[in-house]
């Protein structure tokens with residue numbers, strides 16, 4: 596069975612997918628057998644007339660993975676809203692056992708599986724029943740928190756880490772994303788490490804490039820610059 600890590604975010608849009616792709620990239624660069632898993636995608640994109648996970652597409656673009664493995668994304672939903680609501684809108688009953696089985700299938704084939712949630716830690720997958728944190732607990736794997744670099748991140752990151760710890764989820768590290776080096780972003784890193792007692796294992800810079808291909812190339816350089824293989828291996 597593979598070693599897994601759950602990539603939690605302090606919010607939607609903070610860079611979980613960006614960081615997930617980077618972790619897989621660094622592991623692959625060091626010849627490790629790694630796969631990624633997006634249990635539930637809401638706000639899927641149309642590709643060749645089929646609704647697919649944009650998060651998995653980005654991860655594959657970064658990692659030159661051509662093959663599509665259905666197990667990498669258990670549910671792909673149309674509406675760009677919370678997963679519980681997107682599923683309700685399509686009349687889909689999310690079956691948690693299917694998610695756990697997809698993870699197990701990947702885990703049997705790969706040595707490392709990087710799992711991305713949706714939004715933040717208390718986002719519902721099934722209304723009033725099942726949340727992202729339930730999935731982390733059911734998968735029984737530790738987590739890394741991806742946080743924004745700028746103003747507002749201290750509070751969001753501390754709340755996420757404290758809540759996770761309070762229910763027995765182990766946080767192995769924090770990744771700061773969208774960094775541009777301003778004085779308050781530098782200080783945020785120190786304050787976050789001090790409040791949470793968790794190490795910031797990578798600081799990913801903001802990439803200001805519109806062109807998709809150039810963005811991918813720049814992202815790879817950024818991962819190589821700011822993600823250390825030893826720190827990445829330690830979180831699993």
Ligand SMILES: Nc1ncnc2c1ncn2[C@@H]1O[C@H](COP(=O)(O)OP(=O)(O)OP(=O)(O)O)[C@@H](O)[C@H]1O
Pocket residue numbers: 604606607608609610611612613614650712713714715772773774799800801802803
């Ligand atoms: N370091 C960065 N530099 C430039 N753009 C970035 C960076 N990180 C993320 N982005 C962009 O910001 C957007 C949100 O990032 P991302 O998709 O990784 O967020 P997320 O936390 O995975 O969101 P979701 O909850 O929807 O899964 C994307 O368009 C992504 O390409």
Ligand SMILES: C[C@H](N)[C@H](N)CCCCCC(=O)O
Pocket residue numbers: 607608636637638674675676677678713714715718
């Ligand atoms: C649609 C979005 N990009 C994510 N896939 C889902 C984010 C759910 C957030 C729910 C919430 O915290 O209010």
Ligand SMILES: [Mg+2]
Pocket residue numbers: 611612613650711
């Ligand atoms: Mg994402």
